[in-house]
Amino acid sequence: MTFFAAFVVHRVRRRALLAVCVGALAIAAVWTPLSAAVAPPKLEYQRFTLPNGLTVILHLDRSTPIAHVQTWYHVGSKNERPGRTGFAHLFEHMMFKGSKNVEPEQHTSMVSSVGGRANAYTNEDATVYWNTVPSQYLPLVLWMEADRLGSLRIDEQTFVSEREVVKEERRMRVDNQPFGNLNELLYKNAFTTHPYKNPVIGSMADLDAATIDDVRGFFNTYYIPANATVVIAGDFDVAETTDLVTRYYGRIPAGLGKVVRDIAPEPASTKARRVTLEEAWPLPAVIVAQHITYDGHPDSYPLHVLAKVLSDGNSSRIHKSLVYDKRLAVAAFGGANLIEHPNLFFTVALVSPGQSPADVEKALIAELDKAVAEGITDRELQRAKNQFARDYILGRETVQEKAGILAHAEVLHADIKTADGEFMIFQNMTRAEVQRVAATYFTPQSRLVMHVRPRAAGTRP
Amino acid sequence: MSRRVFHVVQSSLVAAIGVLVAAVGLTAGQRGLDALRWPTERPPRPLSAKPVKFPPYQIRTLANGLQVVLVSQNEQPVVSARMLVRAGAAQDPKGKEGLAMLTAALLDQGTTTRTSAQIAEEIDFMGGLLSTGAGSDLSFVNTVSMKDGLGAALDLMADVVVRPAFSAQEIERQTSQAVSSLKVSADDPDTVASQVIDRLVFGFHPYGMPSGGTAESLGTLVRQDFVEFHKAWFVSNNALMAIVGDVTADDAFAQVQRVFGDWAKGSVPAFAPMEPPPAVKRVVVIDKPGSVQTEIRAGHLAMARRNPDHLVLDQVVKILGGEGGNRLQQVLRTQKSLTYGASADLDAYKLTGAIVAETDTRTEATVEALRTVVDEFFRLQRERVYEGELEGAQDFLAGSFPLSIESPDAIATRVLNQLFYELPLEDLPAYPQRVRSVTVDEVQRVAKAWLKPSQLSVVLVGDADKFMSGLAGAGFSNIERIPIADLDLTAADLRRPRRGAGQ
Numbered sequence: 006m007t008f009f010a011a012f013v014v015h016r017v018r019r020r021a022l023l024a025v026c027v028g029a030l031a032i033a034a035v036w037t038p039l040s041a042a043v044a045p046p047k048l049e050y051q052r053f054t055l056p057n058g059l060t061v062i063l064h065l066d067r068s069t070p071i072a073h074v075q076t077w078y079h080v081g082s083k084n085e086r087p088g089r090t091g092f093a094h095l096f097e098h099m100m101f102k103g104s105k106n107v108e109p110e111q112h113t114s115m116v117s118s119v120g121g122r123a124n125a126y127t128n129e130d131a132t133v134y135w136n137t138v139p140s141q142y143l144p145l146v147l148w149m150e151a152d153r154l155g156s157l158r159i160d161e162q163t164f165v166s167e168r169e170v171v172k173e174e175r176r177m178r179v180d181n182q183p184f185g186n187l188n189e190l191l192y193k194n195a196f197t198t199h200p201y202k203n204p205v206i207g208s209m210a211d212l213d214a215a216t217i218d219d220v221r222g223f224f225n226t227y228y229i230p231a232n233a234t235v236v237i238a239g240d241f242d243v244a245e246t247t248d249l250v251t252r253y254y255g256r257i258p259a260g261l262g263k264v265v266r267d268i269a270p271e272p273a274s275t276k277a278r279r280v281t282l283e284e285a286w287p288l289p290a291v292i293v294a295q296h297i298t299y300d301g302h303p304d305s306y307p308l309h310v311l312a313k314v315l316s317d318g319n320s321s322r323i324h325k326s327l328v329y330d331k332r333l334a335v336a337a338f339g340g341a342n343l344i345e346h347p348n349l350f351f352t353v354a355l356v357s358p359g360q361s362p363a364d365v366e367k368a369l370i371a372e373l374d375k376a377v378a379e380g381i382t383d384r385e386l387q388r389a390k391n392q393f394a395r396d397y398i399l400g401r402e403t404v405q406e407k408a409g410i411l412a413h414a415e416v417l418h419a420d421i422k423t424a425d426g427e428f429m430i431f432q433n434m435t436r437a438e439v440q441r442v443a444a445t446y447f448t449p450q451s452r453l454v455m456h457v458r459p460r461a462a463g464t465r466p
Numbered sequence: 467m468s469r470r471v472f473h474v475v476q477s478s479l480v481a482a483i484g485v486l487v488a489a490v491g492l493t494a495g496q497r498g499l500d501a502l503r504w505p506t507e508r509p510p511r512p513l514s515a516k517p518v519k520f521p522p523y524q525i526r527t528l529a530n531g532l533q534v535v536l537v538s539q540n541e542q543p544v545v546s547a548r549m550l551v552r553a554g555a556a557q558d559p560k561g562k563e564g565l566a567m568l569t570a571a572l573l574d575q576g577t578t579t580r581t582s583a584q585i586a587e588e589i590d591f592m593g594g595l596l597s598t599g600a601g602s603d604l605s606f607v608n609t610v611s612m613k614d615g616l617g618a619a620l621d622l623m624a625d626v627v628v629r630p631a632f633s634a635q636e637i638e639r640q641t642s643q644a645v646s647s648l649k650v651s652a653d654d655p656d657t658v659a660s661q662v663i664d665r666l667v668f669g670f671h672p673y674g675m676p677s678g679g680t681a682e683s684l685g686t687l688v689r690q691d692f693v694e695f696h697k698a699w700f701v702s703n704n705a706l707m708a709i710v711g712d713v714t715a716d717d718a719f720a721q722v723q724r725v726f727g728d729w730a731k732g733s734v735p736a737f738a739p740m741e742p743p744p745a746v747k748r749v750v751v752i753d754k755p756g757s758v759q760t761e762i763r764a765g766h767l768a769m770a771r772r773n774p775d776h777l778v779l780d781q782v783v784k785i786l787g788g789e790g791g792n793r794l795q796q797v798l799r800t801q802k803s804l805t806y807g808a809s810a811d812l813d814a815y816k817l818t819g820a821i822v823a824e825t826d827t828r829t830e831a832t833v834e835a836l837r838t839v840v841d842e843f844f845r846l847q848r849e850r851v852y853e854g855e856l857e858g859a860q861d862f863l864a865g866s867f868p869l870s871i872e873s874p875d876a877i878a879t880r881v882l883n884q885l886f887y888e889l890p891l892e893d894l895p896a897y898p899q900r901v902r903s904v905t906v907d908e909v910q911r912v913a914k915a916w917l918k919p920s921q922l923s924v925v926l927v928g929d930a931d932k933f934m935s936g937l938a939g940a941g942f943s944n945i946e947r948i949p950i951a952d953l954d955l956t957a958a959d960l961r962r963p964r965r966g967a968g969q
Contacts, residue, residue, distance in 0.1 A: 042593060043543045043612040068541055069872045070516035105504045110800055115509070117790050118858055120865015139518075139868050144510040156504040169803035173759070177806050177826050181759040183653050240516070249510075256505075285756060287653035288646075318590035320583070329582075332639070335646045357646055384591070391593030395612065398542050402873050 042394030042432060045401055048424050050411055051243065057259040058231030061250055062411050062421065064238040066404055072140040072239035073404035076150055077412045079234075080227035081130040082207075083200040083268055083346065091207010092215055094127035095171050096223050100134065101125075102163045104149075105156035109163060112149050119145065127205055130345040131416060137405055140240045144249050147237075151253035154233065157224055161217045168212055175206045183287050187353070187457075194280045195294050195349055195453045199271035229260030234415050236408040271296070271347060274451045283460040288335060289356040291365045293373065296451040297350045300343040301418045306430050307442035308350060312341040313389040314381050314439075315352070315372055320388075322375075323352060327368050333360045337369075345417050350446065362456050370454075373447045380440030393431045518868045520895040521877050524715045525885070530731050531703030534722050535881045537710040539874040543613045545711035545718075546875055547620060549627055550886060551605045552706075553699035555677035556817065557737065562691060563956065564679015568640055569695050570600040573607060573626040575636040580625060582636060594619050598626065602673055603816040604886065605699070613712040617721055624725035627700060632692045645681050655761040655927040658752055658950065659824070663763035665955050666750065666923035667820045671742035676955045683956070701732030706885055710874035742767055742818050745921035749942050750960065753930035754950045760832040760928030764839050765822035766918050771814040771887045778904050778912040779821075781859050783812040785909075786846050787823055790862025791855065793842050798825055804835045816887065821917070829929050833936035836924065843919035850910050864898035 051063045085092045103109035116123040121138030123146075136146045179185045189204040196202035235254070237246060274296050298304050316323050316339040327337040339352035352369045356362050381389075400406050414424035524536040558565045574596055575582040589596040595610040596619075607627050611619035651657045661676055668674030707726075709718040745766040769776060785791040787810025794808035808825035823843070827835040871877050884891050893900060926933070930947055937945055946960070954962040 043614060045542060068539075069868055070518055071868050071872060106507055106509070114858075118861045118865070119512070120862055120867065120869065122789075122866070122869065137869055139515065139865060141512040141515045144513065148510050152504075166803045170799055170806055173804070173826070173828060174806040176759040176828060181655060181757055181761075181826070183650055245513075287650050319586035320590040325583075325586075328643075329639075332642075335643065335650070355650070358649065388591045388593070391591065391612075393593075395544075395593035395595070395610070398544050398612070399610065402542055402544075402875075404872070 042391050043398070044394065044428065045398045048401065048407060048410065050421065050424075052415075052421060053247075055230065055251065055255055057255065057257055058229070059254050059257070060234040060415060061247075061254075062234065062236045062415060063243060063246065064236065064404075064407055064411060065241070065243065066238060066407065067240045070140045070240050071137060071404060072143040072146070072237065072241050073135065073137045073408050074143070074146045074150060075133060075135045075236045075238070075405065075408040075412055076154075077234045077236075077416045078132045078134075078227060079130070079232050079264070079416050080132055080223075081128050082203060082205040083129050084227065084266075085200060085203070085207075088211055089207075089215060089219060090203040090211040091171070091175075091205070092211070092219060092223065093132055094205055094207065095168060095212060095215060096220060097125050097127045097132050097134075098167045098171055099159070099164065099220055100153055100157065102160070102167060103158040104153040105158070106152050107149055109158070112153070115145065115149065116142075121146070128344075129201060129205060133409075133412070135405060135408075143237070143239075143241050143246065147246075147249050148253050150235070151257065154228060154230070154254070155257040157228070159217065159220050159224065164217050164220055168215065171206075172209060172212055175209065175212070179204070179206060184290065184355075186284070187290065187292070190282060190284070190457065191292055191294060191349070191351065191453075191455060194278075194455055195296070196271055198269050199346060200268060201271070201346065201348060225261060227264060229262075229264070230254065230257050231259060231262065232264050234412055236412045236415075238404040238408040238411075268346070274453075277449045277452045277454070279454045279456075281456045281458065283458050286457060286459050288358065289362050289459055290457045291354050291356060291362050291369060292351060292453075292455040292457075293366065293369045294349045294351040294453045294455070295373065295447050297341060297343070297348060297446045299345060299347050301423065304442045304445065305341070305343045306427070306434060307439045308341040308343060308446065309393075310381070310386070310389045310431070310434055310439050311376055311443055312339060312350070313392050314385045315339045315376070317389070317392050322372050323354075323369070326372060327354055327365065331364075331368060333357060333365050333368055362458075366454060366456070373443075376443040377440070377447050380436050380443065383436065386434065386436055386439065390432055390434065393428075397428055518871075521871055523877060523881055525881070525891075526715075526719050528702065528723060528727060530727070530729055532722070532726055532729065533706040533885060534719060535706070535708040535710075535878055535885070536715040536718050537708070537874045537878050537881075538713060538715050538718070539710070540712045543712050544610065545613055545616045545619075545709065545713050546608065546610045547616075547623060547707065547709045548878070548882070549607045549623060549705060549707045550882060551627075551700055552603070552704045552734075552886070553695075554600045554602050554604045555675070556602050556672040556739065557695070557699065558672065558675065558677075558679075561683060562679075562686060563675050563677070563683040564644065565687060565691055565695055566600040566605060567678055568644060568684065568687060569692050570598045570605045570607075571640050571644070572632055572636060572692060573598045573630045575640060576631040576633050577625045577629045578631055579629065580622075585622065585626065588618070589622060592618055596622060596626075600677070602677065616709075616713055616718070617724075620721050620725045624729070627705075628726075628729050630696060632689055632696070634689060637687075637689055637692065641684050641687065644679065645684055648678060648681060648684075651678065652950070652953070655752075655754060655757060655759070656826075658953065659761035659763045659925050659927045661955055662750055662752060662925045662927075662953070662960070663765050663822055663923065664820070665960070666748050666925065667742075667745075667765050667767055667822070668818070669743035670740065671818070672739050673742070673815065673818065673820075680954070680956060698732070698735050701734065702726065702729040703731045704734045706882065708878040708882055710878040739817065745918050745923075747921050747923060749924045749937070749945045750926070751930050751934065751937075751945055751947045752925065752927040752950050752953060753947055754927055755929050755931070757928040758829060759826045760829055760835075760926050760933065761824075761826050762832070762836055762839060763822055763824050763925040764836070764843070764922045765820050766922050768812060768819045768821045768916060769814055770816060770818050772889065773814070775912050775916070776812075776814055777900060778908050779916050780812050780814075781856065781863070781901070781904055782846065782909055782913045782917070783810050783821055784859040784863065785851055785855055786810040786842060788859070791859040793846070794823060794825065794839060797838055797842065798827075798835060802834075802838070804828075804831050804838070808839070829932045832926060832928060832933035833940045836926065836937075836942075837940045840919065840922060840924075843917060843922060847913055847917040847919050850906060851913075853906055856904070856906055856909055860901050860904065864901040867898050
């Protein structure tokens with residue numbers, strides 16, 4: 006898919022913002038309802054733990070002679086100390102700067118020279134390192150991953166220069182593109198206490214303040230076997246791979262032991278809040294957000310269904326109302342950001358030229374209120390179930406995707422069985438349950454309304 | 467393009483496996499002791515390689531000329547279908563830029579048998595996906611469905627491909643959306659930089675024109691334009707498609723026959739655009755005050771996809787800025803910490819192509835980063851590449867072959883590409899051997915012939931006041947400075963004509 010997109014269809018315009026819209030007329034579909042969604046095949050796995058605490062998960066998939074290794078460290082931006090925002094991600098960069106037997110940047114170049122790919126990402130809850138290689142190179146990847154967990158080089162000069170790269174990353178992603186800081190503004194205003202208020206990329210000041218001692222401390226605290234989960238997916242021999250994992254990772258000491266997770270919870274929001282800001286954006290934006298629960302909470306599944314009904318596909322409520330029927334917005338969408346700790350259900354609209362942000366706000370809130378007052382229809386519920394089945398199936402096509410699903414279940418749900426178990430939770434969902442959850446969370450007192458107005462071109466804050 | 471995809475840690479020249487590293491980390495404390503105890507050793511040897519074969523596929527053709535690629539694989543209960551029509555933004559008539567793009571956007575906005583809302587409801591309800599769009603040389607419609615929904619998805623696809631309604635109401639709606647969207651993209655330095663470099667490299671050749679159109683060009687489009695574009699190009703003998711996934715080739719082909727069997731043939735219009743202009747060194751600064759970074763592009767004209775030297779030039783450009791090589795990343799990121807990502811691409815299309823390098827850097831470092839990019843073009847043209855460096859690029863290209871055929875979609879894509887560019891299908895399974903057959907001598911010959919560093923065009927989008935004065939000192943002259951609000955990609959001088967002003 007990616008190959009094609011990059012190669013042939015190189016000038017497809019960006020659909021996200023240039024949202025192309027859909028039908029105004031009343032729904033009179035001729036499609037015969039599906040009685041039940043097609044189920045994905047079961048995701049088989051083996052799981053074991055080494056004496057030093059490392060969790061290992063194996064998933065066999067012999068369809069192509071490749072192997073994927075994905076390592077999750079259960080540490081993300083929410084574990085950062087005050088004044089050190091962005092550190093988890095900055096540390097992720099340091100993991101490519103060499104270990105006892107691997108030179109700086111050599112991890113990537115070795116993987117690349119055998120025709121593989123390696124990269125990493127950091128989010129609020131976890132830091133994830135991944136490699137996909139032709140399967141005969143699985144030993145190399147396991148050896149390199151264990152080498153950096155067992156013997157990372159921590160060098161001040163490297164740290165200082167890599168920090169400049171991360172600052173460029175922040176400029177590129179956040180500071181130098183239209184709407185690049187939308188997320189940051191939303192979270193800064195929605196949270197008062199919990200570290201989800203901070204951006205994963207961090208602030209320039211905090212990046213500058215970080216020291217080499219922080220790197221050491223972070224490594225010793227969070228990069229220990231008991232805080233890591235290694236998933237190996239693809240075409241390999243189980244006994245041989247178990248031996249390799251035991252040999253390379255088994256020699257890493259257990260380290261400090263248990264990771265302390267004393268993260269301050271966000272106090273319940275007790276009154277509706279409004280914020281109006283100015284940014285150098287080309288169009289005004291309106292965001293309405295509601296505080297919700299965490300990923301894996303029983304209420305999280307109905308919230309996912311609400312997100313689908315409100316914003317999956319051109320027939321979804323927000324797109325149909327704001328973009329197609331009323332033409333209030335160039336793009337409008339919403340979602341439930343369900344992650345490890347309680348987070349937000351958000352709706353966003355980029356206001357069409359000539360339309361009023363106040364009308365856009367009303368239209369977004371009307372959709373949330375309608376879900377509370379009227380719930381959803383049988384047809385919408387079945388559509389959401391079919392869309393879930395699709396997402397499940399399309400999300401399990403590659404070894405990388407399969408490994409990610411297993412790791413997510415193991416690390417963030419602390420229950421690997423949820424990797425498959427959630428399918429039936431969605432398929433058994435009822436309208437009453439969805440409406441109850443809408444009424445629980447879409448309340449005025451847990452709501453933030455944020456207006457962002459364009460600042461005149463060329464002027465500075 | 468690729469920069470945004472693989473830049474997170476992509477870097478560094480190839481270091482052959484087996485390099486022994488002696489230095490010990492500078493860690494202190496408990497983990498430092500671990501490091502001292504940690505064994506010094508070489509990387510493990512690879513296991514024995516498993517045979518990699520290009521997976522089976524079939525190509526069949528309907529009586530009306532529609533070519534169909536079929537790939538059957540039942541790992542997941544899903545089927546995807548893709549339709550390619552051999553016409554895209556390059557076929558936009560002059561002054562009607564954006565026509566192909568908007569035609570594609572209108573395909574799923576109502577047909578002679580379904581309203582826009584019905585199409586959306588139908589595909590969403592079945593848990594499917596439907597997308598339409600246009601590139602430079604092609605337009606496409608894709609669907610994804612569960613295995614039991616293939617027939618319904620293809621009904622929908624045939625309807626939007628063959629029988630779009632182009633209703634006045636939807637044209638008005640889509641056009642106004644597209645004009646609003648231009649307001650956003652005109653403010654995005656990344657998009658602007660890429661559009662301007664295409665315009666500089668390809669001139670007024672169709673590849674140089676904005677494929678999304680301009681507010682003016684979109685304003686001229688009327689229903690007749692869409693109807694004619696569709697009628698001329700959307701004919702069965704000007705299209706090819708693929709069906710891949712959990713369906714047998716026979717069943718899939720029968721479904722295609724059922725929904726596309728009566729799609730009419732047509733006489734495809736002759737198409738002979740002007741030649742692109744010879745490479746001209748042009749340096750354009752798009753001024754966007756307040757920017758914290760400068761978007762940098764440097765490029766020149768290269769070759770079409772079918773050129774026999776494409777295989778070699780592709781490796782040259784990989785060494786400059788691609789996966790498995792990437793001198794630009796090595797120098798700009800790893801050595802100088804000037805950027806998060808740098809890359810170069812060989813964009814080889816149907817009619818011609820370009821080599822474009824791209825990066826972004828903090829405003830203060832603009833001149834240094836630009837000079838470095840240009841110097842790397844010179845160095846690659848002047849000096850032989852190292853044997854090991856070429857091997858590195860080849861190791862990646864050849865070695866990643868199994869990764870590139872993991873999903874049925876990826877397999878179909880490779881076959882479609884060969885058909886679309888009229889390249890030999892035998893090249894597909896032979897790709898790793900073909901890659902490795904390229905020698906350092908050939909790389910040098912092709913680099914000398916095709917790299918034109920002294921004719922590179924340059925685009926900088928950023929806060930011009932902060933770096934303009936440094937450009938002359940770094941060897942850049944005849945700089946055209948244009949405020950971002952005045953940019954007009956359809957004008958020879960790239961400037962919007964001033965209305966009512968004295969000049």
